[in-house]
Amino acid sequence: MSDIDQMPVTMTVNGKKVQRFVDPRTLLIHFLREDLNITGPHIGCETSHCGACTVDLDGKSIKACTLFAVQANGAQITTIEGMANADGTLSALQEGFRQMHGLQCGFCTPGMITRAHRLLQENPNPTEEEIRFGIAGNLCRCTGYQNIVKAIQYAAAKLQGREFQEAAE
Template identity: 85%
Template sequence: MSDIEQIPVTMTVNGKKVQRFVEPRTLLIHFLREDLDITGPHIGCETSHCGACTIEMNGMSVKACTVFAVQANNAELTTVEAMANADGTLSALQEGFRQMHGLQCGYCTPGMIMRAHVLLKENPNPTEDEIRMGISGNLCRCTGYQNIVKAIQYAAAKLNGTEFQEAAE
């Protein structure tokens, strides 16, 4: 047991209110994974460079390795675990990543989906360049990004009720 003071935090995570005591130095990514057993956000670099830990916090995408759990007090958090539709089917983004082969090893995928989720809320019909800029803070070491971009374009089309038209290469 640590002698460090524990601070109470309350937040809503994936629609459920949680209350815990945390050390002030606890990073949000560790709180999610170790205290709440929410393991979708991955620990990649712990320096904010890779984006594997990206979640939605109060409507903005944030890298959970750059936020202390106490800073998320009273926040509304969404992780990749909450991305599926209410009936359990894949969300448009998840479907896009599957259909367009937007993943290989899958390590970056939860953070990439969460960043793309917020990007599409901010800009429901982004251009390829806007998508590339929008996900530029999330690294993928496997795919070369082309299929990730296609996956986001696919999801945007589906969410907008239009047919996805893959660009000629």
């Protein structure tokens, strides 16, 4: 494809404005990974079923394999790379996943944390059922989800200034 067939895109990714020319058929996930070298969002199924490519776009969780980069023109995008605190320390969710052992192989983790971030923005104190429903579009093949749920509960408590209390099993 020649340069003449490419389209300009401008967006803010993890707080930094980026401008590029892209093939109009380039998926956002490929633009992030290949053009911007932002490799936290993973390519899993490329059919929107697994959620490994989940990013936050203009305040909504989206699967970056379902959107063309040109459709994100002008958008604010946050990936897992933009989730840490401004001072570089782990966010409450990242800390929760670490403390509660919410990951094993780690493949789903960036998309899971990004989705959980939006979930907690929408519902700061979700029940276990609401968490499970909220992350239903993100698949994990390793953990069985129990520790992922605990990690999100941990983060919710921390963000509210409460001590996390694990429920007795």
